[in-house]
Amino acid sequence: MSKLSRLRLAGTKNMAIIETKNLTYTYPGATKPSIIDVSIKVEKGEFVLITGPSGCGKTTLCRCFNGLVPHFYQGELKGEISVAGVNTLEHHTYEMAKHVGLVFQNPENQLFALSIEKDVAFGLENVGVSREEMRKKVDWALNLTGIYDLRERSPHEISGGQQQRVAIAAVLAMEPEIIVLDEPTSFLDPLSAEKIFEVIYALNKKQGITVILVEHRLDLTAKYTNHLIVMDEGKVRFEGNPREILSTEETRLIGVGIPKATLLYQMLKKDGLNLNGNIPLSSEELADQLLEALKPK
Amino acid sequence: MSVFDGLRFRKVYSPIHNLDPRIKFVYVISIFVVAILFYQIIPLLFLFFLQIPFVLLARVQRQWLRSLRGASFLAGFIFIVNVATTYFTSGYTLLAPNVENAAAMTLRFVVLVESFSVFFLTTSPDHLGLALEESRVPYEFAFAFTTAVRFVPVLAEEAQTIMDAQKARGLELEKGGLLKRIRNYVPVLIPLIVSAIRRSLELAEAMESRAWGATKKRTNLYLLKLRRGDYALLAITVGILVVAIYVRLFVPIPTITQLL
Numbered sequence: 001m002s003k004l005s006r007l008r009l010a011g012t013k014n015m016a017i018i019e020t021k022n023l024t025y026t027y028p029g030a031t032k033p034s035i036i037d038v039s040i041k042v043e044k045g046e047f048v049l050i051t052g053p054s055g056c057g058k059t060t061l062c063r064c065f066n067g068l069v070p071h072f073y074q075g076e077l078k079g080e081i082s083v084a085g086v087n088t089l090e091h092h093t094y095e096m097a098k099h100v101g102l103v104f105q106n107p108e109n110q111l112f113a114l115s116i117e118k119d120v121a122f123g124l125e126n127v128g129v130s131r132e133e134m135r136k137k138v139d140w141a142l143n144l145t146g147i148y149d150l151r152e153r154s155p156h157e158i159s160g161g162q163q164q165r166v167a168i169a170a171v172l173a174m175e176p177e178i179i180v181l182d183e184p185t186s187f188l189d190p191l192s193a194e195k196i197f198e199v200i201y202a203l204n205k206k207q208g209i210t211v212i213l214v215e216h217r218l219d220l221t222a223k224y225t226n227h228l229i230v231m232d233e234g235k236v237r238f239e240g241n242p243r244e245i246l247s248t249e250e251t252r253l254i255g256v257g258i259p260k261a262t263l264l265y266q267m268l269k270k271d272g273l274n275l276n277g278n279i280p281l282s283s284e285e286l287a288d289q290l291l292e293a294l295k296p297k
Numbered sequence: 298m299s300v301f302d303g304l305r306f307r308k309v310y311s312p313i314h315n316l317d318p319r320i321k322f323v324y325v326i327s328i329f330v331v332a333i334l335f336y337q338i339i340p341l342l343f344l345f346f347l348q349i350p351f352v353l354l355a356r357v358q359r360q361w362l363r364s365l366r367g368a369s370f371l372a373g374f375i376f377i378v379n380v381a382t383t384y385f386t387s388g389y390t391l392l393a394p395n396v397e398n399a400a401a402m403t404l405r406f407v408v409l410v411e412s413f414s415v416f417f418l419t420t421s422p423d424h425l426g427l428a429l430e431e432s433r434v435p436y437e438f439a440f441a442f443t444t445a446v447r448f449v450p451v452l453a454e455e456a457q458t459i460m461d462a463q464k465a466r467g468l469e470l471e472k473g474g475l476l477k478r479i480r481n482y483v484p485v486l487i488p489l490i491v492s493a494i495r496r497s498l499e500l501a502e503a504m505e506s507r508a509w510g511a512t513k514k515r516t517n518l519y520l521l522k523l524r525r526g527d528y529a530l531l532a533i534t535v536g537i538l539v540v541a542i543y544v545r546l547f548v549p550i551p552t553i554t555q556l557l
Contacts, residue, residue, distance in 0.1 A: 063502075072505050097508035108451060109496055110503035112444045114423040121518035123507035128514050138518065156450045170507065 017178060017210050018042040018065065023079035025060060025069055034060040036234040038079075042212065044177070047204045047224050049242065050214045052231035053255040058214045061231070062182045065212070066100040067093040084177050097123060101171025103181040107163035108155075116158070116166050117142065117151040123174045141173040144207070145199055161192025165199060172203070178210045179203065185217065194220055219259045222246065223282040230256055243279040261286035313355035313419045317527040318428040321416055324534045328412040331541040337550045338401040340541070344408045347537075348415055357418045364414040368407060376403040393554045422446040424521075431521050444500075452493065459488050 023038040035057040042048050050058050063069040067088040070077040081088050084099035104110050113119040120141055124134045142148040145165045150158055155166070164184055171179060181200065185193035197213075201224050204211045215221045222228070228242035232254045238245045245251055246262050261280045268275065275293055280286040313321075332344055352361045379399030384391055426443035430436060463484050464470065470481050544550070 066506055068502060068505060072502060093505045094508040094511040097506060097511070102503075102506040104499065104503060106499065109499040112440070112447060112500065112504070114421070114426075114443055114447055118423070118518055125516050125518060126508040126511045128512040128516050131516060131518065131520065134516065134518055155447065174508070 015043050016041045017044045017046075017085075018083050018212075019081070020064070021080040023061075023064065023077070023081055025064065025077045026075055027060075027073060028075045030075075032234075034234055035064075038234075038236055040229060040236060040239060042210065042227070044210055045204070045208050046210055046227050047201070048210075048212045048227045048229065049218075049221055049225040050212065050229045050231060051216060051218060051256055052237075056231040057234040058231055059182055060234075062102065062180050062212070062214060064088065065178070065180050066096040066102050067091060068102070094126070097174060097176075098127070099177055101174060101176040101179045103164070103167050103171055103179065103184050105183045105186050107160055107167050107184075107187060110167045110170070111155040111163060114154050115152055116147065116155065119155065119166055120151075120170045120173050122170060127174070137173045137175070141169040144172060144203065145169040159192070161188050161195060164188060164192075164196055168196070168199060168203075176209070178212065180212045180214075182214045183216070184213075185215070190217075190220070193217060197221055197224065200224075216257055218246070218257050219261075219282075222259050222262075223285070230254065242281060246281070247279045265289075309356065311355045311419070312526060313351055313415075314421070315524075315526065316419075316530055317521055317523055318420045318424045319432065319521070320523070320527045320530050320534075321420060322428070324530055325412045325416045327534045327538050329409060331537060332405050332408045332412075334541055334545050335550070336398070336401055336405075338397055338404060338553055339550055340544065341401055341404040341408060345404060345411070348408075348411050351415050351419075355415070355419045357415075360418050361411070361414060364418070365407070365411060368410040372403050372407055372410075375406050376400065379403070394552060397552055397554055427517070427519055427521055430517065436515055448496075452489070455492060456485065456489055459485050459492075 019041050021039050023035060024033050025035050026033040038061060052058055060069060064081055065083055071093050088096060111119050113122060117138055120138045121134055124137060142151055145168050147162060147165050147169060150162060155163060185196050197220055200211055203209050213221060222242050225242055228245050229236055230238040230245060230251055237254060246258050247266060252258050259281055261283050265280050265286060275289040277289050280289060328344060335341055352358055376399050379402050380396060383395040422443055426439045429439040468484055
């Protein structure tokens with residue numbers, strides 16, 4: 001990238017770590033685009049939740065963030081995209097790997113080595129980090145995700161939840177500014193899923209890493225975010241405050257899994273019971289509001 | 298999946314497992330060469346028993362015996378062919394030296410099998426991949442090797458799932474003659490291959506996302522380093538080679554029939 005274009009990007013950036021403008025992409029051989037006119041802006045340190053029915057373009061959008069689209073998938077990409085101040089169109093995926101870590105759905109298919117620590121080291125080995133430094137970073141990532149004790153095990157000996165934590169550690173070891181997780185818990189049971197979300201939330205809060213999480217399970221995740229993106233048929237339908245978006249009728253009709261606490265709040269409201277405070281996103285919030293309402297005056 | 302059990306490596310720690318795979322390989326090749334140098338039964342017996350301390354130290358007796366049992370059919374075949382040829386060529390007489398010679402040939406084969414099995418039983422695929430890498434084999438090949446080993450249990454599990462699913466739809470795998478039985482497996486193989494291809498695409502995607510191919514000068518988390526044990530094995534190997542060559546050239550070796 002030339003110095004001039006870098007300056008131009010820096011000028012228009014405004015702290016946005018990811019910015020897309022009218023992004024439209026068609027896979028090779030496909031008749032219609034998978035994402036249409038997507039313009040979003042993510043700020044540094046945010047926890048962004050993307051949701052929407054299957055096939056709505058969430059995964060494709062994730063692939064845009066680290067340059068898999070268009071470099072790995074070819075196809076036709078129109079519009080502008082800048083991630084961590086870099087135009088992904090001009091930079092190969094392996095250059096983006098230092099900025100963006102991508103965690104996929106199936107934990108099994110992202111681990112290639114015969115031991116956990118070797119897997120976590122994979123990215124660093126590819127970049128050519130020295131052995132001492134690599135050891136430090138690998139141990140750091142293993143500790144943050146709570147799998148240090150498993151480091152010498154082989155991937156098929158551990159559970160799916162643990163495998164997914166290895167996948168997170170593996171992208172974390174590269175010390176990216178952004179971690180993108182594409183339905184990381186769809187292969188996991190609710191308890192393992194919750195543990196994964198806690199790990200991700202801690203990374204966002206304590207390490208300041210920008211997180212983009214694609215999820216259907218809003219019951220478990222809506223409480224972590226204040227920036228929700230709802231996609232449908234390749235387009236961004238809603239973007240903004242989850243409390244407002246999740247309480248609209250349109251969102252429910254798209255097929256978004258509205259948190260049960262939010263639904264109950266609305267039912268109660270319809271029946272004339274107005275609770276104090278914000279629209280709740282989690283059972284805990286709703287429980288607090290109900291307790292207050294039930295208190296004898 | 299019993300078929301894949303042999304390929305499923307379990308981590309074991311023993312002095313032999315910890316040895317450098319390159320030195321172990323040199324040792325195996327030396328045993329190989331020595332076994333070919335001799336055709337008499339006494340030195341071959343000696344070579345055969347030489348492996349046993351290694352097997353015991355590595356605590357792989359059971360697997361080792363299993364691999365020998367696997368070789369027994371071929372060994373029996375070699376023995377019978379050797380005896381038969383000498384029987385027919387020496388005028389339909391069965392002489393003790395001929396039988397001994399056939400036994401020696403069989404033993405030579407057994408020595409080759411046993412030394413290789415000790416190598417593969419005590420070398421983790423991880424170590425082997427590392428050894429390949431450090432012997433300047435292109436990284437892509439070493440990576441392909443370790444990844445293949447990594448996915449054996451995954452694919453085995455998947456094959457089982459597909460078999461169960463097809464059986465639930467009425468597929469009868471154990472029915473008909475040999476050809477029919479082979480054909481029965483087509484509905485298992487096709488989904489297995491399709492899903493393997495899909496899996497490989499996902500793998501490629503994950504590799505790309507983790508900076509695959511970022512630099513030509515790849516580094517490695519592990520380093521193979523020669524330790525005291527490795528030097529000891531190297532010394533033993535050289536010793537065996539020297540003694541073997543000396544004996545081969547200057548010492549007349551009696552056969553057992555002569556001794557009797």
